[in-house]
Each structure stands twice: as structure tokens, then as C-alpha cells.
Amino acid sequence: MGEALLEVENLHVHFPTPDGVVQAVNGISYSLGKKEILAIVGESGSGKSVGVLSLLRLIPARDCKVQGSVNFEGQNLLKLSDPEMRELRGNRIAMVFQDPMTSLNPVLRIGDQIQESVIEHQGISEKIAKSRAIELLELVGIPEAGKRYRHYPHQFSGGMRQRIMIAAGLACEPSILIADEPTTALDVTIQAQIIDLVKKLRREIGMSVIWITHDLGIVAGLADRVAVMYAGKIVEFAPVDQLFKTPQHPYSRGLLNSLPRLDARSEKPLEAIEGLPPNLINYPASCPFLERCSYQTEQCQIPPEMRSITTTHEVCCHHTEKL
Amino acid sequence: MGFILFLALFADLLSPFAYDRVYFDRVLLMPFEHPEHPLGTDEVGRDYLSRLIYGARTSMMVSLSVQMIALMIGLPIGALAGYFGGAFDFVISRIIDIMTAFPALLFTILIISVLGGGMPTIIVALSITSWIVIARITRAQILTLREQEYCTAARGIGASEWRILFRHLLPNAMSPILIAVSFGIPTVIFAEAGLSFLGLGVNDPIASWGKMVGASNAYVRVYWHLALLPTLAIALTMLGFSFLGDGLRDALDPKQKIRV
Numbered sequence: 065m066g067e068a069l070l071e072v073e074n075l076h077v078h079f080p081t082p083d084g085v086v087q088a089v090n091g092i093s094y095s096l097g098k099k100e101i102l103a104i105v106g107e108s109g110s111g112k113s114v115g116v117l118s119l120l121r122l123i124p125a126r127d128c129k130v131q132g133s134v135n136f137e138g139q140n141l142l143k144l145s146d147p148e149m150r151e152l153r154g155n156r157i158a159m160v161f162q163d164p165m166t167s168l169n170p171v172l173r174i175g176d177q178i179q180e181s182v183i184e185h186q187g188i189s190e191k192i193a194k195s196r197a198i199e200l201l202e203l204v205g206i207p208e209a210g211k212r213y214r215h216y217p218h219q220f221s222g223g224m225r226q227r228i229m230i231a232a233g234l235a236c237e238p239s240i241l242i243a244d245e246p247t248t249a250l251d252v253t254i255q256a257q258i259i260d261l262v263k264k265l266r267r268e269i270g271m272s273v274i275w276i277t278h279d280l281g282i283v284a285g286l287a288d289r290v291a292v293m294y295a296g297k298i299v300e301f302a303p304v305d306q307l308f309k310t311p312q313h314p315y316s317r318g319l320l321n322s323l324p325r326l327d328a329r330s331e332k333p334l335e336a337i338e339g340l341p342p343n344l345i346n347y348p349a350s351c352p353f354l355e356r357c358s359y360q361t362e363q364c365q366i367p368p369e370m371r372s373i374t375t376t377h378e379v380c381c382h383h384t385e386k387l
Numbered sequence: 388m389g390f391i392l393f394l395a396l397f398a399d400l401l402s403p404f405a406y407d408r409v410y411f412d413r414v415l416l417m418p419f420e421h422p423e424h425p426l427g428t429d430e431v432g433r434d435y436l437s438r439l440i441y442g443a444r445t446s447m448m449v450s451l452s453v454q455m456i457a458l459m460i461g462l463p464i465g466a467l468a469g470y471f472g473g474a475f476d477f478v479i480s481r482i483i484d485i486m487t488a489f490p491a492l493l494f495t496i497l498i499i500s501v502l503g504g505g506m507p508t509i510i511v512a513l514s515i516t517s518w519i520v521i522a523r524i525t526r527a528q529i530l531t532l533r534e535q536e537y538c539t540a541a542r543g544i545g546a547s548e549w550r551i552l553f554r555h556l557l558p559n560a561m562s563p564i565l566i567a568v569s570f571g572i573p574t575v576i577f578a579e580a581g582l583s584f585l586g587l588g589v590n591d592p593i594a595s596w597g598k599m600v601g602a603s604n605a606y607v608r609v610y611w612h613l614a615l616l617p618t619l620a621i622a623l624t625m626l627g628f629s630f631l632g633d634g635l636r637d638a639l640d641p642k643q644k645i646r647v
Contacts, residue, residue, distance in 0.1 A: 117539075120543060122539055122542055122543055150545050150546075150547060151545065152545070153542070153543055153544060153545040154543060154544030154545035154546075155545055158543070158544065159540070159543040159544075161536055161539070161540050161543070162536075163536055166535060166536040166537060167536040167537050167539075167540045168537055168540070169537040169541070169555050169558075169559070170537075170559065171558040171559050172554070172555070172558070180541070180544060180546060181544035181545055181546075184544070184545050184546060184547075184550070185545055229540070232540075232544060233544070235544075
């Protein structure tokens with residue numbers, strides 16, 4: 065894994081609303097190594113997307129309060145000026161968004177959208193940028209790239225658009241690619257293609273990836289390490305095989321138990337995690353998973369801290385020994 | 388519509404007479420009464436057909452330049468207000484509210500009475516009321532578009548705010564704005580005709596349909612063509628531009644791609 069490329073420390077993202085402060089992200093810390101693929105999993109509303117959007121400061125500052133630090137190449141991203149931040153976005157850290165149907169501009173040719181970041185950041189001529197865009201389209205497996213380059217987003221299928229967005233994200237060969245549920249809108253065969261593509265790109269251009277998803281199947285096939293998020297906190301952080309073999313947090317166990325398994329003989333129904341996540345406006349003073357947890361004790365009234373179980377495996381629970 | 392534009396552009400070639408050529412011996416001829424004046428003459432003996440054709444030029448000149456000016460003022464102001472919000476948006480929105488609440492005709496009459504008549508003044512006065520519509524529509528469009536995911540995506544690849552606004556958002560906002568412009572043209576034609584009718588429009592001897600209707604009201608009981616023909620011209624032109632607006636809306640609205 066080597067040294068850390070990106071270090072997030074104690075990141076908080078709060079949204080003040082008329083009804084109270086929504087505590088979307090509550091002190092998450094993690095690091096991303098070079099060439100590492102880190103998966104962030106969690107259910108809807110657990111703060112996965114907000115957590116990474118705030119890394120690139122893509123949430124308008126007037127809407128939210130961000131605290132903590134995000135260190136990338138010796139700079140705290142949260143303290144950079146807007147022009148400095150813009151210099152990084154797309155160039156060093158690129159983002160691929162969730163919905164391929166709405167994330168491409170319908171009135172611009174896809175070629176122009178792919179080469180936009182190259183022209184913006186590297187100041188190269190349109191001609192070179194164009195050949196670069198065509199190269200990228202070929203890389204992500206769009207046939208007849210030279211011709212398709214001129215087409216508009218509505219002339220592509222969802223899977224192709226997702227690949228176009230990945231091409232746009234890769235245009236400047238960023239050090240980090242942040243992918244926010246990029247395969248959620250796609251069917252499984254296209255998902256598999258995109259996962260293969262990302263792995264290939266990691267090998268070839270040596271980038272790190274933060275992959276946000278709620279699909280544990282993708283995590284198993286793609287990630288090196290996994291962060292499980294619940295109610296704006298990372299509750300478990302482990303290498304992917306350890307998480308799947310020995311999940312420590314009750315929530316991670318619940319997630320894994322809710323998955324169908326090909327090797328299970330029994331006919332028993334899949335287990336669901338009962339209840340709902342806590343309201344992020346009235347954030348509980350106890351462990352946030354308390355109400356849904358079957359292992360709860362008196363001790364759980366005090367919110368647990370992140371603890372290391374092994375050198376690579378961290379959990380945020382009081383009862384890891386009992387599990 | 389194209390016909391009206393054609394008339395306006397080639398008025399010099401098409402008209403049998405100059406619009407201000409006066410025949411004192413041929414005053415108030417009925418249509419077809421004199422072989423050289425198929426649509427008769429007016430109260431001072433000017434060929435009515437020629438004046439109608441030149442009237443098209445006046446209408447087009449006023450309406451197109453007013454909408455161009457309105458677009459040039461309203462589009463950037465609306466776009467900036469919608470995109471950046473804040474105090475600037477607040478001020479612009481209040482100006483739009485006030486101007487919308489104020490009767491536009493009254494306002495133009497006020498401006499014209501301060502600045503005096505004539506074609507440039509009319510264009511200025513009507514532009515001052517017309518940019519409001521464009522600014523309001525642009526602002527509304529930008530307000531919805533800036534929340535689109537591709538806007539965040541563009542920011543995510545490092546595009547500057549100006550680039551996002553002008554390259555990503557405005558092209559998406561163009562179709563309702565163009566439709567507003569094409570619906571704005573008949574409104575301006577009508578306003579110009581109204582002002583000219585009231586005697587606040589273009590100066591003599593320039594031909595204007597509204598003025599022709601206005602001048603005819605002393606003679607209309609006998610010389611009905613003096614009122615009827617320019618009125619018809621106004622009506623047909625407005626109809627034409629309204630159809631153009633409808634057509635543009637149908638053509639530009641992606642939801643209506645499939646024609647019934």
C-alpha cells in the first residue's frame with residue numbers, strides 16, 4: 065500500500081437547516097494509499113456521498129459547515145483558496161458522478177465534455193485535446209471513438225454514458241478518482257465491464273480510487289480496503305477479505321447477513337436489519353446503532369471510539385470481543 | 388411572417404411610390420379607383436400600398452431592435468442574478484417585480500413624453516420594458532439548471548464559474564429564451580402601433596401601421612380602407628410571429644419530439 069496519498073482526519077459536515085443542524089458526516093478519518101482502491105459502503109443517507117463531495121468542496125460553502133482536515137500532497141484541501149481548489153479538481157482529483165443520465169450536459173458534444181478538463185488545466189490546443197479525447201474513448205471501450213466523439217449524450221446508452229464520464233474523469237490522469245456510486249444505474253454486465261476497466265486503469269496509470277457504493281458484491285470484487293459508514297461515522301474499516309470473513313461491527317454483520325450466498329445450503333430467509341437509521345438532526349448521544357443492535361448493553365449509552373483490533377482492522381464498537 | 392420581413396427588407400424596390408410622395412390631386416382615393424393606386428390614397432394623397440409596405444419596415448425595425456436590446460440587457464442580468472444569487476439577485480428581482488407591476492404602456496408613454504418622440508426614443512422606451520421578461524425567464528432557467536448534476540460535474544472537473552454559466556448553463560437555457568423573444572416581437576409591434584396610434588410614435592412622414600389607423604379615424608366612415616388595411620397588416624404580422632413562437636416551442640421542446 066505504501067505511504068498515504070490522501071489523509072482525511074476527523075471530517076465533519078453539518079448542514080444548518082430551519083429544523084436544526086443535519087449532522088451528515090460526524091468525524092470520519094481514513095487514509096488512501098497510492099494505487100489503492102478504497103470502498104466506502106453504507107446505506108442511503110449514511111453520509112458517503114456528502115463525505116467525498118466535501119473533499120473536493122463541491123457542496124456550496126453557504127449551505128454547509130465543514131470541519132476537520134483533508135491532506136493531499138501536504139496541502140489541506142479545506143483551507144485552499146477557490147482558484148487553488150479548482151486547479152486540483154479534475155486535474156489531480158477527479159470525480160465521477162452517480163447518475164449517467166443527468167451528469168452529462170445534454171447540449172454539448174461528449175468530446176467537448178471529455179476534453180474540457182484537459183483544456184482547462186493543461187492549456188493544450190484543441191487539436192491535441194481532441195486526439196486525447198478520442199484516445200480516452202477508446203480506453204473506456206467506446207467503439208468508433210473518432211465518430212462517436214462528435215455525438216451528443218442522448219445518442220448513448222446509460223452504460224456508455226457512464227464510461228464517457230469515467231473517460232472525462234480520467235482525462236488529466238488524476239492521482240485520485242472518486243467514483244460516487246458510478247454503477248448503481250447500470251445493469252450487472254455493464255457493472256462488471258466498468259469494474260474491470262477501473263482495475264485496468266489502476267494498473268496502467270497508477271491512480272488511487274475511492275469507490276462509493278452500497279453494493280457489497282462490487283466491493284468484494286474491486287476494493288483493497290473497505291470503510292463501512294453508518295449515520296455519518298465510519299463504524300468499521302478493514303481490508304476487504306477481513307471484513308467479509310470476520311466482520312466485527314454488528315452493522316457490518318447485519319449487512320453481510322442480508323446478502324444471499326451461493327454456498328449456503330440452508331433455506332433460511334435472508335436477515336434484514338430491523339429499524340431505521342437515527343435522525344441526523346437529533347443525533348443520538350449514545351452509540352448511533354444502539355436502537356437496532358442486538359448486542360446492546362448499558363455501556364452502549366456512551367458512544368464508542370474507533371479501536372484497532374489488528375494492525376489493519378478498526379472497529380467502532382464496545383463489544384467486539386463478544387462477537 | 389417571412390413575407391412581412393421580405394416586405395420590410397425590400398420596401399424600396401417593392402413599393403410603387405415613395406412613402407412620402409404626395410399627390411395633392413389624388414387625395415383620399417378608394418381602392419381600385421385609380422389604376423396607379425390599387426389600395427387607394429390617404430388624406431394627403433400618398434399611395435396607401437406603399438405606405439403599408441413601408442409600415443412593415445417600421446414595425447420590423449422597432450420590434451427586432453427592441454428584442455435584440457432586451458436580449459442583450461436581460462440575458463446577462465438574468466443569468467448573473469440566477470447563478471450567483473445573493474444581494475445582486477435580490478436587487479434585480481425587486482426591479483423585475485416593480486417593473487412587472489407597473490403598466491408597461493404607461494411607463495413607455497412616460498419615457499416618450501420625457502425624451503420626445505421619434506423612432507430611437509420608441510426603441511429605447513420599449514426596450515426598457517421588454518428586457519424584464521427576458522431577464523425573468525433567464526433567471527428562472529438558470530436557477531433550475533444550476534442545481535443539475537452536470538453543473539456539479541463541470542465544477543468537479545475544475546471548470547470556472549464563468550465557464551459553467553456561459554458554456555454549460557446558458558446553452559441549455561436558450562430555447563425558452565428564444566421562444567420568449569419570438570413572442571415578444573408581436574407584443575412590441577402592438578405596443579409600437581398603439582403608441583403611434585396615440586400620436587406618440589414615429590414622426591411624420593415615416594409610415595407606421597398604428598399611425599395610419601390613428602390618422603384615419605376622421606375619415607373612417609367613408610374611407611374604411613384607411614383603417615381596415617393597416618389593422619389587417621398588424622393582425623397578420625402578430626399572428627405570424629405567434630405561430631413562429633409556437634413552432635419554435637414545438638421544435639425546441641424535447642418532450643414533443645414525437646409529433647402526433
